[in-house]
Amino acid sequence: MSPSVPLQEMIRAIRSARTQCEERGVIQRECAAIRAQFRQSDNGGRSHNLAKLLYVHMLGYPAHFGQMECVRMIASPRYSEKRVGYLGAMMLLDEKQDASLLITNSIKNDLAHSNQYVQSLALCTLACMGSAEMCRDLAPEIDRLLRASNSYIKKKAALCAVHIVRKVHELGELFAPAARALLSEKNHGVLHGAVVLITELCERNPETLERFRKTVPDLVQIMKGLVISGYSPEHDVAGISDPFLQVRILRLLRILGRNNEAASDAMNDLLAQVATNTDSTKTVGNAVLYETVLTVLDIKSESGLRVLAVNILGRFLLNNDRNIRYIAMISLQKIVGTDHNAVQRHRGTIVDCLKDQDASVKRRALDLSLALVSASNIRSMMKELLLFLSSCPLELRSQAASGIFNAAERYAPSQRWHIDTILHVLTTAGGDVRDETVPNLIQLITNASELHCYTVHKLYRALITDITQQSLVQVACWCIGEYGDLLLRGECQETEPVQVTEDDVLDALETVLQSHMSSPATRGFALTATMKLSTRITDNVDRIRSIVSIYGSCIDVELQQRAVEYNALFKKYDHMRAAVLERMPVIEKNSPGHTNGESMGETVKEIQPAKIKQAESLLPPQPPNQVCDLLDLLGGSEETLQPSLALSGSAPGLPINTGSTAGGDLLDLLGGLEPTPVTPAPAVSVYEKEGVTLTLSCEKQSDTGLTVTLTASNSNDSDISSFTLQAAVPKSVQLHMKAPSGDSLPAHGTAKVTQTVILNNPNKVNLKMRVRVSYTRQGSAFQDMVQIDTFPGL
Amino acid sequence: MMRFLLLFSRQGKLRLQKWFTTYTDREKKKVIRDMMMLVLARAPRSCNFVQWRDLKIVYKRYASLYFCAGLETQDNELLSIEVLHRYVELLDRYFGNVCELDIIFNFEKAYFILDEFLMGGEVLETSKAAVLRSMEDADTLQETMEEYMSKPAY
Numbered sequence: 001m002s003p004s005v006p007l008q009e010m011i012r013a014i015r016s017a018r019t020q021c022e023e024r025g026v027i028q029r030e031c032a033a034i035r036a037q038f039r040q041s042d043n044g045g046r047s048h049n050l051a052k053l054l055y056v057h058m059l060g061y062p063a064h065f066g067q068m069e070c071v072r073m074i075a076s077p078r079y080s081e082k083r084v085g086y087l088g089a090m091m092l093l094d095e096k097q098d099a100s101l102l103i104t105n106s107i108k109n110d111l112a113h114s115n116q117y118v119q120s121l122a123l124c125t126l127a128c129m130g131s132a133e134m135c136r137d138l139a140p141e142i143d144r145l146l147r148a149s150n151s152y153i154k155k156k157a158a159l160c161a162v163h164i165v166r167k168v169h170e171l172g173e174l175f176a177p178a179a180r181a182l183l184s185e186k187n188h189g190v191l192h193g194a195v196v197l198i199t200e201l202c203e204r205n206p207e208t209l210e211r212f213r214k215t216v217p218d219l220v221q222i223m224k225g226l227v228i229s230g231y232s233p234e235h236d237v238a239g240i241s242d243p244f245l246q247v248r249i250l251r252l253l254r255i256l257g258r259n260n261e262a263a264s265d266a267m268n269d270l271l272a273q274v275a276t277n278t279d280s281t282k283t284v285g286n287a288v289l290y291e292t293v294l295t296v297l298d299i300k301s302e303s304g305l306r307v308l309a310v311n312i313l314g315r316f317l318l319n320n321d322r323n324i325r326y327i328a329m330i331s332l333q334k335i336v337g338t339d340h341n342a343v344q345r346h347r348g349t350i351v352d353c354l355k356d357q358d359a360s361v362k363r364r365a366l367d368l369s370l371a372l373v374s375a376s377n378i379r380s381m382m383k384e385l386l387l388f389l390s391s392c393p394l395e396l397r398s399q400a401a402s403g404i405f406n407a408a409e410r411y412a413p414s415q416r417w418h419i420d421t422i423l424h425v426l427t428t429a430g431g432d433v434r435d436e437t438v439p440n441l442i443q444l445i446t447n448a449s450e451l452h453c454y455t456v457h458k459l460y461r462a463l464i465t466d467i468t469q470q471s472l473v474q475v476a477c478w479c480i481g482e483y484g485d486l487l488l489r490g491e492c493q494e495t496e497p498v499q500v501t502e503d504d505v506l507d508a509l510e511t512v513l514q515s516h517m518s519s520p521a522t523r524g525f526a527l528t529a530t531m532k533l534s535t536r537i538t539d540n541v542d543r544i545r546s547i548v549s550i551y552g553s554c555i556d557v558e559l560q561q562r563a564v565e566y567n568a569l570f571k572k573y574d575h576m577r578a579a580v581l582e583r584m585p586v587i588e589k590n591s592p593g594h595t596n597g598e599s600m601g602e603t604v605k606e607i608q609p610a611k612i613k614q615a616e617s618l619l620p621p622q623p624p625n626q627v628c629d630l631l632d633l634l635g636g637s638e639e640t641l642q643p644s645l646a647l648s649g650s651a652p653g654l655p656i657n658t659g660s661t662a663g664g665d666l667l668d669l670l671g672g673l674e675p676t677p678v679t680p681a682p683a684v685s686v687y688e689k690e691g692v693t694l695t696l697s698c699e700k701q702s703d704t705g706l707t708v709t710l711t712a713s714n715s716n717d718s719d720i721s722s723f724t725l726q727a728a729v730p731k732s733v734q735l736h737m738k739a740p741s742g743d744s745l746p747a748h749g750t751a752k753v754t755q756t757v758i759l760n761n762p763n764k765v766n767l768k769m770r771v772r773v774s775y776t777r778q779g780s781a782f783q784d785m786v787q788i789d790t791f792p793g794l
Numbered sequence: 795m796m797r798f799l800l801l802f803s804r805q806g807k808l809r810l811q812k813w814f815t816t817y818t819d820r821e822k823k824k825v826i827r828d829m830m831m832l833v834l835a836r837a838p839r840s841c842n843f844v845q846w847r848d849l850k851i852v853y854k855r856y857a858s859l860y861f862c863a864g865l866e867t868q869d870n871e872l873l874s875i876e877v878l879h880r881y882v883e884l885l886d887r888y889f890g891n892v893c894e895l896d897i898i899f900n901f902e903k904a905y906f907i908l909d910e911f912l913m914g915g916e917v918l919e920t921s922k923a924a925v926l927r928s929m930e931d932a933d934t935l936q937e938t939m940e941e942y943m944s945k946p947a948y
Contacts, residue, residue, distance in 0.1 A: 008899050015898075051902050058808060058901065060823075080936040087905055094816050117932045127914040128814070152928065159913040166914075189919045196916050234921045237876065244920045247873050287872035322841040327872060360841040 007051050014059070027056055031063075038069045046073060047084040054084075054091055067092050067099040074106045079118065082110070086121045095131030104134050111141045116152055119145070123156040127163040135164040139171050146178040151187040158182060158193025162200050172201045176208055183218055188235055188242055191222065195248045202255050213256050216263050220270045223249050227274055238282040250274070250291040257299030264300040271296050275308055283323070286316070290327055297335055310335070310342040317349045322358055329353065329364035336371045347372050351381070354388045359396075366396060370403040378411040382421060390428050398432040401425050405437065415448040419455055423472070427462060430469025438474050443587045445479060453492045456483040460498060463508055468517050474525045477512060480505060481529025482583060485536040502537045506530065510547065520556055527551060527559060531566045535581045545570055585728070585770070585785075683711065687773065687786040691716035692745070694725075694773065698791045704764065708757040708791065710771065714745035721745075723775040725755050730768060734760040745775070767791060795915030796874070797849060797864040798825065799908070801897065804858055806830050809897050810904055814915035829853075829862050843871050854878050858894050881911060884925055906932065 010030055017023035030052060037049045050069055057063035070092060073085025093100045103125075110122035123145070126138060142164060145157035161175045175197060182194035202209040226241045226249075235242035253271075257264040274292050279285040289312055296309040316328035329350065336343045350372065353365035366388065373381045382404070389400050404425055412418035422441050426433065445455050459476040467473050480487060490499050512518050512526040527548070534544045548570065551563035569577050687694035691714060698708040714720045721744045729735050736758040745753055761767055769791075774783045798817075801810035808826060817825065832844055833853045844851045846864070852874040853862040861878045865871065882892075884907050889896040897904050910925045910932075912918055919925050 011899055055901060058811065060808075083906070083932070083936060084902065087902060094813075096816065096818065115935070117928075117935055120928075124909050124913055129816070155918060156913065159916055159918055162916065163914040188921060189924065192917060192920055234923055237880075242920050243876060244873065244917045247870050251868070251870075283872055284876050287870055287876060290872050291870050322839075323843060323872065323875070326841045326843055357837070358840040360844055363845075 007048055007055070010052050011055060014055075027059070027061055031056060031061070035065060038065070046076075047081050050084045050088050054088055057091060063092060067097065071099060071102045071106070074103050074110075079115075082118060082121060086125045089125055090128045094129050095134075100129060100131060101133070104137055107134070108138060108141065111138065111145065116150055119153055120156050123153070123160045127156075127160040130160075130163060130167065132167045135167045135171070139164055139168075139174055143174055143178055146175065146182065151185070151190050154182065154185070155187070155189035155193040158190065158197050162193075162197050165197070165200050165204065169204055172204055172208060176201055176211070180212070180215070183215060183222075188245055192245050192248060195219075195245070195252050199248070199252045199255060202252070209255070213260065213263050216253065216256055216266050219249050219253060219256075220267055223253075223270055223274070227270075227277060237284050239279050240282075240284050240288060243284045243288050246274075246288050247291045250288070250295050254295040254298050257295070259300070261300050267295075267299070268302060268305060271301065272305055272308065275305075275312060280315070283321070286319075286321075286324055286327075290316075290331070293331060297331070306339065307342070310339060314346050314349075317346055317353075322356070322361055325353060325356075326358075326361050326364055329361070329368050333364070333368050333371065336368065340372075343368075344372060344374075347377065347381075351384050354384060359393055362392065363396060366392075366400055366403070370407060373407040373411060375411045375413075378407065378413060379417075382408065386421070386424055386428070389425065397429050398434070401429045401433045405433070405440075409440075415444070416451055416454065418444060419448065419451060420458075423458060423462065426469055426472040426475070427466070430472045433471055438471050441471075441475050442478055445475075446482075446584060446586050449586075452479075452483045453486045453489075454495050455479055456487045457492050457495050457498055460487055460500065460505070460508070463512070467512055467515055470519050470522050473512055473518065473522050477509065477522070477525040477529040480509065481525075481532035484529075484533045488537065502533075502540045503543075505533065505537075506540060506543055506547075509533075513547075513551075520558060523556070524558055524562060527562050527566075531562075531569075532581050534570075535578050683709075684792045686788050687771070687784070689784060690777075690782065692720065692773065692775070694771070694786070696788060696792070701758075704761045706759040706761065706767070706791070708759060708769070710755045710757065711752050712745060712755075712773075713749045713752045714747060715749050716777065717747050718778050719744065719747050720775045720777045723753055723773075726772040726774075727757055728770045728772075729759060730765055732761070732763040732765050733767065734762075736760075795866055795869070796877075796912065797866065797915065799912070800826060800829055800860075800862045802826075802830055802860055802862070803894065804834065804860070806834065809859060809894065810901060810908075812905070812908055812912075814912075825864075829864075833860050833862055842875060852878070856882050859897070877912070877917060880922065881908065883922060884911060887922070887926055888929060 010026075013026050014023055014030075017026055034049045034053050037045065046069075050066060050073060053063050053066040053069075057066075066088060070085050070088035073081045074089060076082060076085065089100075089103055093103070107122045107126055110118050113119050113122070123142075126134065126142075130138070142157050142160050145153055146161060148154055148157070158179070161179075165172045165175065179194055179197045179201060182190055183198070185191050185194065198212055198215070202212055223246065226246055229241055232241050235245075237243050240246070253267050257267055271292055275289065275296070278288050278292070280289055293309045293312050296305050301309075313328045313331050316324045317332075319325060319328075332343050332346070332350070347369075350365055350368050353361055354369060356362055356365065369381065369385065369388075373385075385400065385404050385407070389397065389404065392400055405422065408418055408421045412421070419441075422437070422444070426437075426441075445452070448455070456479045459472075459479045462472060463476040463480070484505060486492075487498070487500060487505065488502060509526050509530050513523050513530070518526070530544055530547055534541050537544075545567075548563050548566045551559050552567055554560045554563060569580065573580075683695040683697040685693060686696045693713050693715065695711045695713075696708060697711075698706055701707055710725055712723060712725070723740075723743045723745050725737075725740065727735060727737060738756040738758070740753050740755040742751075742753050745751065757769075759767070759769075769788045770785060771788065772783065772785045774781065776782070795814060797813075797815050799810070799812040799814075800808065802808045811822070811826065813822065828846065829851065832846060832851065836844070836853075842852055842854055844853070848867070850865045850867065850869065850871055851862060852865060852871050853860055854875060855861075861882070863874055863878060865874055885892045885897070885904065888903070888907055889900070907925070907929055910919060910928050919928075
């Protein structure tokens with residue numbers, strides 16, 4: 001057993017160890033020696049040993065065997081041993097250890113000790129690691145000490161009481177009277193402790209808060225004393241008298257003045273005085289000003305004072321010290337909702353802070369800039385934000401991107417600007433945007449119908465430059481698929497057109513399909529786009545067929561399924577291909593951030609299996625009925641799969657199908673509804689083109705039900721055949737289409753075709769209906785769409 | 795209130811740790827690791843405030859030591875910089891031109907000074923002179939021949 005080495009020598013030995021292994025060896029030897037010493041009875045070096053153990057503990061080595069020694073040392077009569085014992089207790093014991101309960105009795109005895117330093121040790125330890133039980137046991141003692149005559153003890157007791165209240169909330173009531181009394185002390189330490197205690201009590205209990213409102217005049221008095229008084233060497237920090245106490249009093253005033261007119265009035269003058277008189281050249285002055293500003297903005301202050309506060313924040317923003325600017329931005333963030341205009345005045349400085357080197361400042365500036373975007377400054381702000389996006393640190397990128405999207409959505413001055421902005425973000429930070437950006441952007445593009453040409457040109461250019469940004473590639477593929485014909489036409493007003501051939505376009509899509517960098521979703525987009533192009537291009541349909549059939553044996557199940565179905569479209573259902581792959585109608589957005597789920601291409605795919613199944617089960621009936629079935633599938637529906645596209649891929653379509661092939665007993669299926677479409681309601685002509693007239697009349701069946709009758713007639717010289725109507729309604733409205741009375745319109749209006757549509761509008765939304773008319777006349781197919789916004793008789 | 799106060803060197807060696815709330819040993823180790831990573835990675839003239847989880851971290855570098863404190867949301871960060879500075883001043887007055895070695899070899903004294911200045915995460919005594927006076931008195935109470943003999947000759 002090596003002789004006990006004094007603390008410093010052990011430290012020196014540990015520090016001189018050259019390797020971790022050597023250090024561990026030294027420490028193990030020392031710990032063994034210490035353990036042996038602990039087992040011995042009282043000797044002079046006990047405090048040394050414990051101190052050594054605490055050092056070892058700080059280096060990160062286990063020291064739990066010292067816990068009992070701490071307990072023993074605390075109980076020792078010698079002050080030196082008590083001191084180290086309590087230190088050990090604070091370091092090794094916490095409320096989760098069982099040994100901590102053992103010291104409760106020692107603490108209790110020491111709290112009543114004659115020597116104030118022993119008392120203070122006990123108070124300090126209790127405030128550091130006192131558990132709830134210990135606090136409950138010793139609370140009365142602390143209360144007694146709060147009323148002692150010794151300020152040294154009073155200030156410590158006050159903070160100990162704060163800890164007790166934090167641990168056991170109910171004991172707050174116990175300390176309230178003593179806390180009140182402490183406010184009349186002169187000693188700053190005691191005052192400070194009292195203010196902290198009162199703050200804690202008021203935060204926890206609203207009734208206590210009410211009671212302490214009466215102290216506002218006293219607090220104002222104390223504060224005035226601090227602000228006006230001359231130099232006091234004890235408490236002066238760079239010209240401010242006791243800033244710690246000032247800040248705590250301001251914080252307490254904030255809590256007391258919140259939501260209370262009277263209290264706020266009482267402190268108005270004081271706050272104005274502090275705000276104007278405090279010297280703001282040093283950090284300490286700014287700390288007091290900061291707390292003052294927070295208080296002014298939180299209580300019911302008068303407007304002049306608020307303006308003063310915001311001006312102080314404005315001054316902070318121009319300060320050279322980064323800390324002050326950071327603080328200013330945090331505070332401005334809090335009030336940007338309420339005092340928007342005041343903050344707008346400082347927009348320039350805030351935007352400049354976006355370029356600051358410091359990451360914390362950048363983050364705050366980003367938050368604040370996004371909050372300051374408004375309709376009037378959107379263009380200039382967006383320029384700055386996009387610049388920021390290209391150079392911002394990685395952890396801020398997704399936040400910046402989503403913030404830019406939100407701002408663009410709310411304040412976009414024009415659709416073209418909106419699309420440009422989103423494209424810009426996708427090219428710079430495409431990897432960090434959220435998933436719903438792709439459907440949102442697609443929806444935006446479909447809505448801006450006059451910009452289709454411009455958009456597809458831009459996207460094509462972006463695609464051939466870079467195929468790594470998945471979101472951008474997905475949107476580009478979708479657009480090329482949809483508007484490929486516009487791209488190939490090679491003319492565009494808004495931007496310089498690209499002269500592309502069909503081969504170029506197909507090459508680009510194939511590159512995406514084959515690239516390793518494309519995610520499975522992106523490849524799905526590309527495949528669907530390739531397929532869609534088969535109806536929009538003329539020469540290279542064979543190439544598309546070969547691409548599609550190659551992917552029929554792809555390992556990726558998703559791609560394989562798509563390829564197989566598209567193949568089927570080519571082979572068996574070629575006559576349907578045009579209808580299936582035609583342009584998407586405008587999507588109605590349900591809500592901001594509404595995720596339409598996967599790409600629009602999926603809907604085409606989803607229809608396929610349903611249609612193929614339906615068509616197969618109905619193959620026996622003649623072709624015209626098949627077209628009818630298509631009509632019912634696309635036009636009739638129970639439930640809408642996508643908003644505004646009335647699709648039915650499910651069984652409800654079937655009864656109507658069989659009904660229609662049976663050619664008649666629909667009425668039984670739909671049961672209880674008016675069989676004849678003849679209604680007393682007026683008929684309104686909703687469509688008149690090329691000699692085809694469509695009139696509409698409707699009749700209310702119930703509170704939410706409506707029967708609409710569409711009547712078509714042909715005033716041309718030639719007959720019309722294969723006349724079909726398809727209808728789409730808003731999402732919450734249910735639609736049943738009965739079979740039409742026929743599908744041919746003889747010339748000169750000799751006969752009419754009527755179609756009844758049953759609508760159910762349970763949510764009473766604004767009823768709109770889009771009807772698509774398609775027919776064949778003189779060997780050529782016609783198609784048109786009409787939107788009905790008003791229904792006569794409604 | 796301050797949740798914790800850590801002192802560590804540029805090489806990542808912990809010199810002092812004071813916890814004002816209850817953390818398990820594992821949590822303490824994680825906090826220490828995170829703080830070191832967070833603070834040591836900061837550029838020289840950057841802002842002294844960092845947001846970490848739900849706490850505001852205030853740190854200041856004095857020579858080779860980083861002083862790092864974790865604050866709650868309602869605390870005044872600028873004042874905490876003053877608190878850290880006051881602690882350094884107290885150490886300086888007590889040890890006479892304090893350096894890192896003083897804190898290493900007399901770590902228990904550093905803790906005692908801290909306990910006279912802060913308690914329960916709040917400032918206990920706002921007067922520098924008062925803290926130093928109480929330290930002196932307590933030391934006198936403790937001083938025995940033995941202690942006097944083993945004081946290092948720095």
